[in-house]
Amino acid sequence: MPTVAENPTTFLAKSLASERIHSGYVISGLGDAPRTAALDFARGIVCGGPTQGPRPCGACDSCRRSATGAQPIALDGREKNKAPAYRHVCDHSNLFWVELGSTGTRVTVWQIRALQKALRRPSPTSGHRVAVIADADWLNEYAQNALLRLIEEPPPATSFILAVNAISSLLPTLRSRCIRVPLPAPPHRNFRGPDEPDSVRSIVARLDGIQALGMPELLVWAEEYRGKRDVTVGQVNELLTVSCEWLRERILHAVGQGHSSVQDELDAYRTVLRCRRELIRRNTNCQMTAERGLFAIRSAVHS
Ligand SMILES: [Zn+2]
CATH class of the missing domain: 3.40.50.300 (P-loop containing nucleotide triphosphate hydrolases)
Known part of the structure; x- marks a missing residue:
């Protein structure tokens, strides 16, 4: 079709x-x-x-x-x-x-x-x-x-x-x-906008500082999504959705600045998308999915 x-x-x-x-x-x-x-x-x-x-x-x-x-x-x-x-x-x-x-x-x-x-x-x-x-x-x-x-x-x-x-x-x-x-895409959502809920703005602020985080801090972050799946699945979905937008913004910015190597960010973007899909489709563990997504982002922004 x-x-x-x-x-x-x-x-x-x-x-x-x-x-x-x-x-x-x-x-x-x-x-x-x-x-x-x-x-x-x-x-x-x-x-x-x-x-x-x-x-x-x-x-x-x-x-x-x-x-x-x-x-x-x-x-x-x-x-x-x-x-x-x-x-x-x-x-x-x-x-x-x-x-x-x-x-x-x-x-x-x-x-x-x-x-x-x-x-x-x-x-x-x-x-x-x-x-x-x-x-x-x-x-x-x-x-x-x-x-x-x-x-x-x-x-x-x-x-x-x-x-x-x-x-x-x-x-x-x-x-x-x-x-x-x-359907055509609506105007790009600005996750940094004042109308966004606190939970979204807090994720954006933490992603902005992810470069300074080591593996122990990332594990602690992911641990916040431990608990009843009914509750945490929505939170991890939000984390991954905001992360996708955050990476997208970063990729567009890098391309706009004339940087040609955005491969690491693109790989992270795909990993986060896949995590999100598997969270939904395959019922994956919330904490582990958050961990995978955060590690992928962290390794893409090492430099
Ligand atoms: Zn009618």
């Missing part, structure tokens, strides 16, 4: 107007933009308004039923808790929504199987059905493979929209089955 070359908004609008809807889409981009675009596209697919007008039209019965507003129910990725594995978008029976459970660290295969079971049941109403996987970055490999099989052989008139921050989080086999819609 191709990556869309034209403007993503135009592409999605044209797909809705032509009613040629594929079984799988991956919408990628930063922050909440892919989730918002996926929800909009899903509502557009089930919209009953005129084909030529904008979709979702906002006025038809389907749009009214899928208009978000109330606090959605929390999901859970753990079967034993008997919490919902997926939910509907508002009370729209043809719109399904899967996301990270409220206390979970991944979107689980149990959630995908529960979705599959629901989609195998006949719809109480006619029309297209759409399932949004809102935190597709957080699908583990089992869940990705289950989803792949579902997209390969979808129930009739059913589409899947995956919203991701980094398309590289997805297995190549899953990516290749979907139409890829990359």
